[in-house]
Amino acid sequence: MKYVSEFRAKAFIEALLGEIAKEAASGIRRTFMEVCGTHTAAIARGGLKRLLPAAIKLVSGPGCPVCVTSTAYIDAAMARALRPEVTIATFGDMLRVPGSAGTLEAAKARGADVRVVLSVLEALAMARERPDRRVVFLGIGFETTAPTTAAALARARAEGIGNFLVASAHKTMPAAMRALAADPAVAVEGYICPGHVCTVAGLAPFAPLVEEFGIPAAIAGFEPTDVLAAVLALIKQRNRGESRLENLYRRSVRPEGNPKARRLVASVFEPADAWWRGLGVLPGSGLALRREYAAHDADAVLPVAAEAPREPAGCRCADVLKGIIEPKDCPLFGEACAPDRPIGACMVSSEGACHAAHRWDRS
Amino acid sequence: MCVAFPMRVTAVTGDRGRVALGDVEQEVSLELLDNVAVGDYVIVHAGFALQTLDRGEAAETLAMLGALTRPEEEPAP
Numbered sequence: 001m002k003y004v005s006e007f008r009a010k011a012f013i014e015a016l017l018g019e020i021a022k023e024a025a026s027g028i029r030r031t032f033m034e035v036c037g038t039h040t041a042a043i044a045r046g047g048l049k050r051l052l053p054a055a056i057k058l059v060s061g062p063g064c065p066v067c068v069t070s071t072a073y074i075d076a077a078m079a080r081a082l083r084p085e086v087t088i089a090t091f092g093d094m095l096r097v098p099g100s101a102g103t104l105e106a107a108k109a110r111g112a113d114v115r116v117v118l119s120v121l122e123a124l125a126m127a128r129e130r131p132d133r134r135v136v137f138l139g140i141g142f143e144t145t146a147p148t149t150a151a152a153l154a155r156a157r158a159e160g161i162g163n164f165l166v167a168s169a170h171k172t173m174p175a176a177m178r179a180l181a182a183d184p185a186v187a188v189e190g191y192i193c194p195g196h197v198c199t200v201a202g203l204a205p206f207a208p209l210v211e212e213f214g215i216p217a218a219i220a221g222f223e224p225t226d227v228l229a230a231v232l233a234l235i236k237q238r239n240r241g242e243s244r245l246e247n248l249y250r251r252s253v254r255p256e257g258n259p260k261a262r263r264l265v266a267s268v269f270e271p272a273d274a275w276w277r278g279l280g281v282l283p284g285s286g287l288a289l290r291r292e293y294a295a296h297d298a299d300a301v302l303p304v305a306a307e308a309p310r311e312p313a314g315c316r317c318a319d320v321l322k323g324i325i326e327p328k329d330c331p332l333f334g335e336a337c338a339p340d341r342p343i344g345a346c347m348v349s350s351e352g353a354c355h356a357a358h359r360w361d362r363s
Numbered sequence: 364m365c366v367a368f369p370m371r372v373t374a375v376t377g378d379r380g381r382v383a384l385g386d387v388e389q390e391v392s393l394e395l396l397d398n399v400a401v402g403d404y405v406i407v408h409a410g411f412a413l414q415t416l417d418r419g420e421a422a423e424t425l426a427m428l429g430a431l432t433r434p435e436e437e438p439a440p
Contacts, residue, residue: 003369003404003416004384006425015431038366091409119410121392141409144367147395148411196367199406199414225428250420252369252406258414261395351366 003251007223016228017051023235024053031057031187032234033323035177036194037064037351038222044356046224056231059323060353062176063194065141065169066093067321067345067352068276071309073169074099079304080136080167081112086302087130089123090138092116093349096342100310120152127156127164136298139168143197146170146287147261150268153289153296167298168287171274173197174205175285181213186322190216190234192227195249202257207245214243221249268293277345278321315344320353327357334358367408369416372401382407 024030034040040060043049049058062068078099081088088104095105095116108114113133117123120137127135139149149166156164173194180186193206198219210217216237220230226249233246247253265287274286289297315337316330327333327346337343339355346352350359370382370391378394382405392411393399405412 001404001418001421002371003421006421009428011432012428015428019431041366121410144408144413147413148392148409151392151394151411196406196408196413199367229428248424251416251418251424252414254414254417258395260397261413264395 004223007221007225009225012225013228016225016232020056020228020232020235021053023232023239024055026239027055029055029057030189030235030238031059031323032190032192032231033059033061033180033188034192034227035061035063035173036192036197037067037349038196039192039194039220039227040064040353040356041351042222042224043227044360046227047360048224048227049361052231056235058231059188059326060320060356061180061188061323062276062278062321063142063173064346064349064351064353065145065171066097066349067317068171068176068278069094069097069140069169069345070275070277071099071311072275072306073167074104075101075307075309076304077104077136077138077167078102078107080298080302081107081114083134083302085132085134087113087115087126087133087135088138089115089117089126089135091118091140093351094138094140096348097345098312098343100307120148124152124156124161124164127161128159131163134163134165134302136165136167136302139166139170142171142173142194143201144199146265146269147200147258150264153268153293154264156296157293162295165296165298165301166289168269168289169274170269170287171276172205172271172285172287173201174209175282176276176279177206178209178213179279179282180322181209181215183322185324188215188323189238190218192230192234193217193219193245195219195221195226195252198247198249198253198257200258200261202253203245203247203255210243210245216243218246219249219253221252276321278318312343317344317346317354320346327354330354367406367413369404370407372399372403372405372412375399375401380412382412
């Protein structure tokens with residue numbers, strides 16, 4: 001068992017598509033939303049939208065961390081990057097997200113110390129090795145990523161690495177799914193739930209959503225069979241008038257998730273209001289550093305004067321993130337805005353709906 | 364960015380471990396898990412192992428997929 005190739009077998013994909021076709025034979029249109037950037041990328045890479053019956057539409061939600069992060073956050077990172085004693089350490093996707101006055105990549109080209117890391121532990125090591133620098137890690141991502149930032153902060157505090165700072169834009173997903181389910185402009189009839197968020201969070205945060213809104217939900221892994229099995233589960237629930245939370249990624253998602261990771265997150269972070277592109281401020285949907293960690297909080301140690309951020313003119317990222325329009329419906333898509341010259345955040349990351357659509361769906 | 368992969372644990376030293384997938388080998392933190400052993404498969408994300416994969420559950424999912432490819436074996440309704 002390698003947990004990868006077994007879940008890519010062509011026979012399974014064909015059998016699932018056959019079952020989906022039977023369930024979709026009535027021709028009733030169904031719109032399902034995935035709320036994880038890795039699902040967006042997997043669906044695009046596997047060409048799954050073309051394999052599904054025309055009646056089934058898959059739309060992307062606010063599951064790409066870079067895409068939902070505010071322009072104000074990028075602006076703050078830019079302002080800190082310009083300070084001579086600061087090193088910005090970030091996942092690569094953040095480099096090219098346009099802020100009000102350019103990108104971190106452009107700031108780096110002009111001499112700012114901006115480093116790409118694959119793990120927060122690399123940022124912590126930089127701080128340890130260079131006590132003369134203030135290393136600011138850009139903490140973005142959902143339940144999956146927050147425990148890694150929490151682990152680094154706990155270690156920095158224990159080891160007294162005072163020059164390791166975090167600018168937290170971490171967010172939690174259920175609040176965003178709730179906001180979408182409650183929005184009459186969003187016509188989502190089922191959620192493909194994020195498998196790796198649930199690997200940490202477990203089932204409990206998602207069950208009330210299903211109950212309250214009567215919306216079918218299926219937790220899915222990231223191989224083509226995983227995604228198709230979720231689509232089949234959702235259409236079956238719809239056809240039978242049911243709404244349940246089904247866990248189809250049991251090899252990774254235990255009902256209780258990863259309690260150890262969650263305890264660590266709760267010891268370092270506390271819930272805070274957070275701004276999401278497309279959704280605005282959602283109460284309690286962000287993770288801010290607890291007071292005990294104020295000495296490592298970039299917002300406390302290196303405050304930045306907040307100016308009103310300038311959003312790119314014409315960009316419809318906000319509507320893409322709610323599944324109200326498809327990327328190709330944005331007037332900038334493909335011509336003005338493309339992966340090599342992104343205007344909106346959704347065109348930057350390979351997990352962004354616009355990037356995925358541009359790269360895989362256009363041919 | 365929040366991409367996570369199943370990788371096989373090849374070494375464990377305290378709360379650090381090495382994991383491999385094909386030709387790729389890397390070091391990971393095991394501090395978010397208890398009782399990880401060499402030979403386990405773990406979900407790796409941003410330098411951390413997030414969960415140990417459950418062999419029994421994986422086999423069951425594959426068995427369910429296998430059953431879909433043999434509809435003639437489905438019990439009569």
